[in-house]
Amino acid sequence: MNALLETVDARPATDRRRPPSRRRRSSIGHPRLTPYLFLLPTILLFLAFKLYPYLSAFWVSLTQNVGGVTAFVGLDNYIRLAQDPLFYTALGNTVLILVVQVPLMLALGIVLSVAFNSMLLKWRAFWRTTYFVPIVMGLVAYGILFRALFDSGDGIVNEMLGAVGIGPIPWLVDPFWAKISIVLAMTWHYTGQNAIIYLAQLQSIPGELYEAAQVDGANGWQRFWNITMPGLRPALLLTVILSTIGTLQLFDEPYVLTNGGPDNATLTIGMYLYQNGFRYFDFGYASAIGYALTLIIAVISLIQFRLFKEKTR
């Protein structure tokens, strides 16, 4: 976790070291209670709205509402979850979106950032802005917008495809194409953000490395694979883990774009949790799904973290 967070630190390396050995506090030091006063709001809010809910969710996941009375049922919710075909559908959908969308988006992000960084590109600042703009759009807003664009009957996307003799494609009503729609919408929304993160990392790679490689006769591809990609690794690790965590919690897009359909083809774990909790008011089961999600995220993040760390050596 620490190395992951380290990469977020965008300040120049000189600022990063701690101030040289803290001097012993003189008589004009601060009163001992001072740090606790500054932390008081955080501690109170944290206990009330983070720690308590997390612990409470675990307790709730061990209970069931039977005829209006909350009853302790042990691991029943988890056993039910392990045998629930709909949960596996949701898990499968989520993982499928993950393995298609995340690599696609990250690859595009890398290509874009290299282009943004290249002297060959004219009006760089302008293009950067246009690719970054989708980020400001809220998930619901762009979900609604893409639903209109992908409208199977007469959405503009099919109109345009029709003009070149393709389609119409049943974007939101076909199980396969509904997943593609979500992947496309997410890619549109997030690619610019990743490109900007990579660009910041690219600018920290010293130019001499490229010059030296050039003198040694390395061609463009060799320079990309041997200098650019290794240089990008910290940003890559960060974006891979964050996109994974984000996608595993996917909720807004399928809720607005497809409402989980057709025939549960875009039901995600996040949506399934919401449905059980707030449509069927089965709080125990919803909480069990939440903890299963936590476990899945922890395992996947750990694996990714390990993989990247080994490659770095």
Next chain:
Amino acid sequence: MTDALVGVRGRRTRSLVLTTVIAAGSVVMILPFYWLLIATTYPSSEIFASPPNLLPGPAFFDNLSGLLTETLFGRAIGNSVLIASVYTVLGLVVCTAAGYAFAKFEFRGRGVLFGAVLVTLALPSQVTLVPLFQIMVTLGWLDTYQALILPSLAMPFGIFLMRQTMLAVPDELLQAARVDGAGEFRVFSRIVLPTVRPAIAALAIFLFLGQWNEFVYPLVVLRTPESFTIPVSLASLQGIGTTDYGQLMTGTLLSVLPILVLFLFLQRHFVAGILAGAVKQ
């Protein structure tokens, strides 16, 4: 740097090709916005016309007045502005104070508390959805502003960002102020906060944008249309069958427009916020 060995002509061609490709991609990125803009100017019946409308129509003000009089969207705008603003101000206070404590003081429990902040960064927020709902029911806070504002004020990412930034403020500066007789609050507000102003600006944008666009949690704790925020209101406008697309698209535009304008003025801070905010929740 890659271009030194390529002749001037080759360089020009490559530059042209690259710029064209990026420009084409940029059109794809902007096209949905353009379509949205056009869609707000047509009545529902003509939004999905074939061939599609490419130039603005006459119905924008009809859509706008319909949206504001026939639905509670105006109310939702007010709610969102108020909630996001108050949330941003309070969030800044909480996060800067906590960041300061973690960065500049040694005290018992610091390691444990900061560890807790870091762990919460990685936990999925959906786990707390049910308990938070139950807390709000118990407190009688469903449909209230505080239900939306309080729970995420002590944002782990914000605290982390503030701590990192404040570590770089020299201790000598603080000690000098103390020698001059400044109280602890004065040191914090007059010395530390002004020094880290750029990071505060980035965090402010990050907080505002996050709250403005937040969906699932408000969806859970807001029950009556009078209390809806913009995203919840938009989702509710998108009913089955009877959706007025002209109004829906106008609402969608109104939800993006203020942020878009802000973005064009404050681009640098936005980018800083997103870069730092790459660690969301």
